[in-house]
Amino acid sequence: MNQPSANSQDVKLAGFGVQDLFVDLVNALSAVKQLSEIDCQVDDEKTLIRQALASLIQYQDMERCSFFIVDSEGLLSNVAGISAGELGAPEVNMDSPLRFRVGEGLIGAAAATGVLQHCQNCHEDKRFEKTGNSKQSPGSIISVPVFTFNRTLIGVLNVSHPQAYYFNDWHIRLLEVYKNILGQLITTRRLVQHMEQQIASRTAELESLVAETNQLKDHFASMSMHDQLTGLHNRRFFYDQVEVVIAHHKRYKTGFCLLVMDIDHFKVINDRFGHLFGDQVLTGVAKALKRQVRNTDILVRFGGEEFVAIFTNTRCDSGKTFAERIRQEVKTLEWSINQEVVNLTLSIGIYCLNSDLIQSEQAPDIDQMINYADAALYQAKASGRDKTIVFGEACSDQL
Numbered sequence: 053m054n055q056p057s058a059n060s061q062d063v064k065l066a067g068f069g070v071q072d073l074f075v076d077l078v079n080a081l082s083a084v085k086q087l088s089e090i091d092c093q094v095d096d097e098k099t100l101i102r103q104a105l106a107s108l109i110q111y112q113d114m115e116r117c118s119f120f121i122v123d124s125e126g127l128l129s130n131v132a133g134i135s136a137g138e139l140g141a142p143e144v145n146m147d148s149p150l151r152f153r154v155g156e157g158l159i160g161a162a163a164a165t166g167v168l169q170h171c172q173n174c175h176e177d178k179r180f181e182k183t184g185n186s187k188q189s190p191g192s193i194i195s196v197p198v199f200t201f202n203r204t205l206i207g208v209l210n211v212s213h214p215q216a217y218y219f220n221d222w223h224i225r226l227l228e229v230y231k232n233i234l235g236q237l238i239t240t241r242r243l244v245q246h247m248e249q250q251i252a253s254r255t256a257e258l259e260s261l262v263a264e265t266n267q268l269k270d271h272f273a274s275m276s277m278h279d280q281l282t283g284l285h286n287r288r289f290f291y292d293q294v295e296v297v298i299a300h301h302k303r304y305k306t307g308f309c310l311l312v313m314d315i316d317h318f319k320v321i322n323d324r325f326g327h328l329f330g331d332q333v334l335t336g337v338a339k340a341l342k343r344q345v346r347n348t349d350i351l352v353r354f355g356g357e358e359f360v361a362i363f364t365n366t367r368c369d370s371g372k373t374f375a376e377r378i379r380q381e382v383k384t385l386e387w388s389i390n391q392e393v394v395n396l397t398l399s400i401g402i403y404c405l406n407s408d409l410i411q412s413e414q415a416p417d418i419d420q421m422i423n424y425a426d427a428a429l430y431q432a433k434a435s436g437r438d439k440t441i442v443f444g445e446a447c448s449d450q451l
């Protein structure tokens with residue numbers, strides 16, 4: 053505002069300052085325009101306030117603008133301040149900012165009453181609390197309370213000039229408009245921040261729920277493919293994998309062996325020593341089987357005391373040798389109960405699908421293969437148990 057004085061408004065209106073009035077109006081509109089263009093998404097509130105103060109000082113010939121934010125304990129702290137000479141200079145760090153209680157001094161009075169306070173001559177006005185070097189005290193000050201949308205006090209905007217009686221009605225009207233826009237800017241920024249925090253926290257909650265759900269899904273998927281007692285894969289896993297295994301062997305024109313293995317007279321163990329002991333025995337046998345098969349083979353508990361294995365890429369003679377190794381290993385197992393040592397034996401039926409047959413139309417499907425291996429197992433049981441018999445071969449105790 054150009055060269056105002058205590059009654060400059062009247063002078064202007066009397067026709068002496070029409071041009072000045074026009075310049076003042078353009079400056080005021082420019083300040084408001086610049087304020088309204090501030091991006092309310094800046095990183096912190098102090099930066100936003102500082103930008104707002106800069107837009108005021110740039111277009112108005114005030115000496116200094118500052119902003120005091122009120123906290124929940126009624127303390128108003130100076131969070132930003134800028135003088136005309138500091139425009140464009142880096143922000144000064146406020147280590148021990150000036151503070152007033154609500155009700156204290158001019159700033160405190162603006163906060164307490166909610167009404168703009170105008171100190172025309174700071175040297176005489178008792179409301180003005182002198183701070184620091186009194187020689188640097190301003191001549192006049194306006195303190196304007198700034199509110200949120202719902203009339204909650206945000207803080208006080210303070211403008212000063214070294215000259216007493218510097219500010220006039222024009223300044224007052226401009227600051228009333230200005231504080232409304234500043235209040236809206238700060239409120240919008242706080243709302244946006246709040247929403248962003250809520251979105252971030254909801255997103256984090258959702259992400260953790262999704263992770264938990266995936267863990268549960270994996271757990272149930274794994275449970276549905278595993279036998280809970282022995283930890284081996286189960287019949288469902290077998291049927292899930294076997295088609296892939298067959299397709300692989302067809303493609304690479306290699307044969308494999310399918311084994312059905314059944315503990316001999318397992319019912320007797322259950323009947324004599326109880327079901328819990330029977331469970332321990334089953335688990336021990338499962339571990340022994342697992343030790344004997346390769347990672348690329350398939351081994352499942354098919355049900356009860358019956359296990360099924362596929363020796364991948366294995367010819368019949370090798371398959372028989374591996375099966376015998378398993379049978380011998382199981383024979384060496386021992387369990388102690390009631391001062392008795394318990395041993396058991398295993399009967400094994402094998403069906404071998406050789407590389408010629410796997411390519412042909414006559415290749416049996418998986419259920420037929422299991423039936424053939426079962427038939428061999430039946431022969432092993434019928435001929436005295438503790439044997440390995442290959443389907444299609446003459447029954448023999450010898451390998």
Ligand SMILES: Nc1nc2c(ncn2[C@@H]2O[C@H](COP(=O)(O)OP(=O)(O)OP(=O)(O)O)[C@@H](O)[C@H]2O)c(=O)[nH]1
Nearest residue numbers: 314315316317318319320322327328330331356357
């Ligand atoms: N402890 C225990 N026993 C089981 C489980 N599943 C099946 N069984 C028992 O396994 C036994 C199988 O008996 P059978 O089918 O007569 O066969 P076996 O006694 O082994 O006789 P052969 O097969 O003819 O040598 C039954 O007593 C079942 O109750 C299990 O998870 N735990």
